[in-house]
Amino acid sequence: MFFQTNPVYLRAAFLALFLATSLGVSPSQAEIKIGGTGGDLGTWKKIAQAYKATHPETDITVLNSLGSGGGIKALAAGAIDLAISSRPLKAEEAAAGFKANAYGVTALALSSANDVYLEKLTIADVVEIYQRGTRRWPNGNPILVVMRPLHDTDITLVVEAFPEMGPAFDAAVSRGARIGASDQDAADALEETPTAVGFLSLSLILAEDRNINTFALNGVAPTTENLANGSYPISKRYYLVTPKVVPDETTALVDFLYSAQGQEILRDNGHLPIGRE
Incomplete structure (x- = not known):
């Protein structure tokens, strides 16, 4: 086969494999970034830890505090996948296609x-x-x-x-x-x-x-x-803000939030959970 005998393709394949293994990310591994209000980042770190225990293929990063508005701006820029807000969406944010669902008080x-x-x-x-x-x-x-x-x-x-x-x-x-x-x-x-x-x-x-x-x-x-x-x-009410299109791996994390285990994590960390709308 051409691929087996062509050194250029072989080098490219080995380089891709090296980068994937050296960065600790497999080609099929999903990555989710979360940011927003500092008031609930600690809770989301615990949610991420619990989720990763059964979904090791998903890498979740909870960023340092961006603030509610900063988190929504980062979501708009594509820098994060989920934003955590302590306020409802402003009119212009809702018009941009974002959705905000309250998940806890x-x-x-x-x-x-x-x-x-x-x-x-x-x-x-x-x-x-x-x-x-x-x-x-x-x-x-x-x-x-x-x-x-x-x-x-x-x-x-x-x-x-x-x-x-x-x-x-x-x-x-x-x-x-x-x-x-x-x-x-x-x-x-x-x-x-x-x-x-x-x-x-x-x-x-x-x-x-x-x-x-x-x-x-x-x-x-x-x-x-x-x-x-x-x-x-x-x-104080917390909102989970999502973009117009939510990838499957992000949807799975949101589903976990509303699962029995996710709701228990919220209760254990000072929340009165709000069910899924």
């Missing part, structure tokens, strides 16, 4: 790495912490503030639940609150500053095994049980 909780639990914390207390900066820990240290930028979804959700927090957030920024550019930055800042408090997603705290505690507000703890019964007021 988590609590947005006032949090701290401090070992001291603040008892009987009311929203009026939280307003005072952010707006005036006069509240102190039991040992006398001032309570500092870590927060996301004012335009971030987390800030919007807190203000929707408690409008009085709007001016309090503004005041905290004016007083020099530490701003986390991403969810992970805010969580890192809280762990590094035990005298600080800030709002974080319960999903992030649990999925990333953060050394961070959460506080009850108005006597209600930020748990999935209290989200389910409607008693905890600040919730």
Whole structure:
């Protein structure tokens, strides 16, 4: 046969085999890239790990935080295959053919790495912490503030639940609150500053095994049980954003998310799962 005796074809074949084996990717191996809001990347890493246990032919990469908008832009550019968003699609995003399906709700909780639990914390207390900066820990240290930028979804959700927090957030920024550019930055800042408090997603705290505690507000703890019964007021919804055309290997991962095992992973990591639409 010509292929067997032609050295050019032989070299090309050996080169292709070398590249495939040296990169650790077989010619038939699928690759899925996921990116978006930092609040749920830890959960998606666990979903990816569980999926790969039974689908070793699929390579899944969960990128560092891109933000909701950044994830959708990366999806539009073809740089990722699935985007994770903490907000619904904007009109122009929906017009571009993207689809967003809510898959889980988590609590947005006032949090701290401090070992001291603040008892009987009311929203009026939280307003005072952010707006005036006069509240102190039991040992006398001032309570500092870590927060996301004012335009971030987390800030919007807190203000929707408690409008009085709007001016309090503004005041905290004016007083020099530490701003986390991403969810992970805010969580890192809280762990590094035990005298600080800030709002974080319960999903992030649990999925990333953060050394961070959460506080009850108005006597209600930020748990999935209290989200389910409607008693905890600040919730954050996560959306899975897909392009117009979804490859079979990506569809299989989405199917896994909605399987019994996928739903259990969500519950174990601070989500109230939302069934498939």
